[in-house]
Amino acid sequence: MNQGLPLDFKKLVVARFLFNISVRIQAVVVGWTMYDLTHDALHLGMVGLAEALPALSLAPLAGYLVDRSRPVRMYGLVLLFSLLSALVVFYAQFNLAPADHVIALYLASALTGTARSLAQPSVFATVPRLVERSQLSKATASMSSVQQIGSVIGPALGGLLYGGSLSPTGLASVLLGVSLVCVLSIPAPPAQQPPSKLPLVQELLLGARFVFSHSLLLPALALDMFSVMFAGVTALLPMFAGDILHIGAGGMGLLRAAPALGAGMVAFWLTRIDFQEKAGRYLFVAVSGFGLCILGFGLSRNVYLSGLLLFLSGAFDSVSAVIRNTAVQLASPDSMRGRISAINSMFIGSSNELGEFESGVVARFLGPVGAVLFGAGACFLTIGLVYMLAPTLRRLNLKELEQAATG
DSSP, rough: OOOTOHHHHEEEEHHHHHHHHHHHHHHHHHHHHHHHHHOOOOHHHHHHHHHHHHHHHHHHHHHHHHTTOOHHHHHHHHHHHHHHHHHHHHHHHOOHHHHHHHHHHHHHHEEEEHHHHHHHHHHHHHHHHOOGGGGHHHHHHHHHHHHHHHHHHHHHHHHHHTTTOOOHHHHHHHHHHHHHHHHHHSOOOOOSOOOOOOOHHHHHHHHHHHHTTTHHHHHHHHHHHHHHHHOOGGGGGGHHHIIIIIHHHHHHHHHHHHHHHHOOOOOHHHHHHHHOOTHHHHHHHHHHHHHHHHHHHHOOOOHHHHHHHHHHHHHHHHHHHHHHHHHHHHHGGGGGGHHHHHHHHHHHHHHIIHHHHHHHHHHHHHHHHHHHHHHHHHHHHHHHHHHHHHHHHHHHHHHHHHHHHHH
């Protein structure tokens, strides 16, 4: 992390780091437990849907609340909901019969989705209050770097601790408590916006109108949403680990950690290079590389090659994520950051959680390998369409965007 970044920003980074470890531990436990209980790809997809429904439906309201309140305190609510979700999984693991256990996993996923509806808008609105605008690209890359490190540690811990004497979800609960202490130690300035005279519905729609009328943000978010929604393989990793690669829960945790390891290393590298002037070119190359890695993963039967391809997919995805998040930060008016980020989180939620549901449904009919190959093809189709239809995104220059925002 850059030495010039303020202490309060570093506290937020630590909180996000611990939070990410915790939710990744829980994701491994929920995924493997659900597959162990049901042996059904559709149930794996339904876990993603249970998380996506509250995340997407509550996102516009979450953005409005963030804009009208103290964003850092809203992030405290994220941690509270996440802690409650972890405690549900912890309790179910030791006290419930299989049928009730399945229901508890869906409930925990819904609580996680509720937390996620607030997570992105609250962090998005907090960061510009903690760093200078000229530091936003470096702060975004720094945040992404430590988040991805947490995403490496979390799945590895979840897989290695699963079934052992130390409960992985118990550890996740402790880490979430420490994360909450970090956030509460950050000063929360009063909300900056006066009461609005607009009806609530119009307030909720302002962020959507801004994004859907923006020549840069809409294609950038659409590129991410559709490429990751179709080409994501997270929901199917229990099937690949158990039935194709035969490496068990510990191996699944390592597979789940591999993309985050690649993403973390590349995000750390991005804090030390100037990628801003050719950001559009980097973006399309990165998404194309991601699709190729997913295609190779679907065809691979070697555990080491599969791990390497997932590692590289995370590296490519990190480049596109840093560029997209920086562009959204620079293009967002201060008064609408929460609502714009809520729309951003809806796109991301669509790509991740709805992508898991899509993977489960397609795998039910085509099998896990067929689902991955189908998703990779849809990813390449998305890239081609956005490249042809969005010349502004192809020419994206973050330095020019920063100058325009400053002006």
